[in-house]
Amino acid sequence: MTTIRFDDIIIGAGQAGPSLAGRLTQAGRKVAMIERKLFGGTCVNTGCTPTKTMVASAYAAHLARRAADYGVEIGGPIDVDMKAVKARKDAVVAKSRNGVEGWLRGMENCTVYTGHASFESANEVRVGDQLLSAERIFLNVGGRAVKPDLPGIHEIKYLDNVSMMDLDVLPRHLVVVGGSYVGIEFGQMFRRFGSEVTIVEKSSRLVSHEDEDVSIAVKEILEKEGIHVRLHAECIHFHAHGTDVSVGVECHDGDPEVLGSHVLLAVGRRPNTDDLGVEKTGLKLDEHGFVVVDDQLRTSVPGIWAMGDCNGRGAFTHTSYNDFEIVAANLLENSPRRVSDRILAYALYMDPPLARVGMTEEEVCKSGKPALIGTRPMTKVSRAVEKGESEGFMKILVDAESKRILGASILGVGGDEAIHCILDVMYAKAPYTTIQHAVHIHPTVSELIPTMLADLKPLT
CATH class of the missing domain: 3.50.50.60 (FAD/NAD(P)-binding domain)
Known part of the structure; x- marks a missing residue:
């Protein structure tokens, strides 16, 4: 069998893989992209894109039922056509998926393979009856839902x-x-x-x-x-x-x-690493099947990197994309970016959403750091009251000595956007007074963050 040689092989077309392919091909590298099923990975096909599209449909139904609260009369019951909900979701997903696949197939110096990839050695990968080799291989194979072995x-x-x-x-x-x-x-x-x-x-x-x-x-x-x-x-x-x-x-x-x-x-979820043939490479997995990586996403085998859900270092779309940025920066820009530079940030997309950055109150207490805490109910946020969506609260934790923000939670309307002004100040390593002294636009959710910071109390 003839081996087809590339400079780089990327297994998995999720959030990190296609962007890395774009950067590598721009640098003159010959790249093979392998995807066995759906281009775009979990986020586009079974995660963020479809679920948030359906959440939007559910919000529309909920708001319609509450129309009278806003002085709007709607005659008759509110019915939901699940076939139409699914069709809308499928259309949004298809547009994103096709966009990713079209971008990769039109990418100069990138060859796309569809099929299951498995290692033959540390620098060889089999796809169907074709054998590919490369000096560098990047895993972006994602994860799937856990099927628990519960009785019955x-x-x-x-x-x-x-x-x-x-x-x-x-x-x-x-x-x-x-x-x-x-x-x-x-x-x-x-x-x-x-x-x-x-x-x-x-x-x-x-x-x-x-x-x-x-x-x-x-x-x-x-x-x-x-x-x-x-x-x-x-x-x-x-x-x-x-x-x-x-x-x-x-x-x-x-x-x-x-x-x-x-x-x-x-x-829960588990990584898609059990059918890659990693035993032929010496690649180290942890007890849960995640690929063990260092601070720059290098695996235990030289020439192999792991990005996204399969490395156990994030499991979010934004962390997967940041994995790509870290790998590209180290390989192509001589910039030593690291996973440990990342601040924990994520959101639960219930309504209202829960947004989180940094440490929880419990973690701060356990750390023994002298800390300050500020809270505000969403009923004190004019924008939330005006929208008729004032459930929840916001909370922030500050290091009493350095004045740096340790963490925050916002459970409330617009919290998934407002949290970023806190996150950016944390990345800047600036004191909390940077936000406290800022003048935010009224009426917004963000404008209550400076007010909350002006009323900090010792965390006990």
């Missing part, structure tokens, strides 16, 4: 985050197993579409990695919309009940079983 799971039909978005009918009663980001977003979304929804979580609270006040507020917002929340679900199990599914929860309170028409499993 093989006896029922269930959905994951991918198949959930293929529904074009409305579940009568959706039972969501998992009370974190994926579960909450889908739970609220389908409640607003018109389903009865129960969220089952084995922990003592939702989004348990967040501060307790955030978890409590999230639960209150969801329950206000009629979502049932079952916590302390210590022994989750399933069995068929006619055409329905019985979900055993054995919680501290309430019925020991929940009967639903559909079950969504939202209990």
Whole structure:
């Protein structure tokens, strides 16, 4: 078999891969891009793009039902056409996916291969009956939903985050197993579409990695919309009940079983590294299957890098894209950018959204740092009140000695945008007074951040 030689091979056309291909080909490198299924990766096909498109449809339905709160009369009930919701989502996704694929196929010095890639050696990759080699290989293979081995799971039909978005009918009663980001977003979304929804979580609270006040507020917002929340679900199990599914929860309170028409499993994700043939390379994986990388995303094997969800260093679209930037900067710009330069930042796209940067209050307390804290309810934010969306609160934590911001949470309308003025000051390593003394536009959500910073108190 003839080996086809390249300068670089990129496995996976998610957020990091195509952009890296663009930079490498511009630098005169001959690149092979391999994608086995959907161009654009998780974000474009089964993550951010489709879910936020559906969240927008759910928000429209929710707002229509609240029209009278704004003095607007709408005659008759608000119905949701799930076939139209799905068609809108599919159209948005297809445009993004086709854009990525078209860009790669039209890229000079880039050859696109469609098929499953597996290593033959540390510098050789097989795609179907073709053998490719390169001095540098970049993994951007992403991840997928965990399929937990819970009792009775093989006896029922269930959905994951991918198949959930293929529904074009409305579940009568959706039972969501998992009370974190994926579960909450889908739970609220389908409640607003018109389903009865129960969220089952084995922990003592939702989004348990967040501060307790955030978890409590999230639960209150969801329950206000009629979502049932079952916590302390210590022994989750399933069995068929006619055409329905019985979900055993054995919680501290309430019925020991929940009967639903559909079950969504939202209990985490795992990297797509188990079928790459990494055993032929000496590539080191951790106990969860993530590729072990250093601060510049180099793996244990010289000449191989890992970016995006498969390296366990971010699992967000923005961190995946930043992985590309780090790799490109080190290889092409002689700029030693590092993963450790990155400040933790992410958002939960329920409504209102939860935006987070840096450390939680609990983490600051455990660190022993002398710190200050400021809080403001969204009911004090004029823009939120005017929009009729004043649920939630904002919170910020500051190092009492250096005056640098340690972290912040904004659970409230526009919080996913307003958080960036805090994040940018953190990257600048500037004191919190930089924001406190700034004059923000009125009426905005951001304008309450300086007010909050003017009323800091010692964290006890």
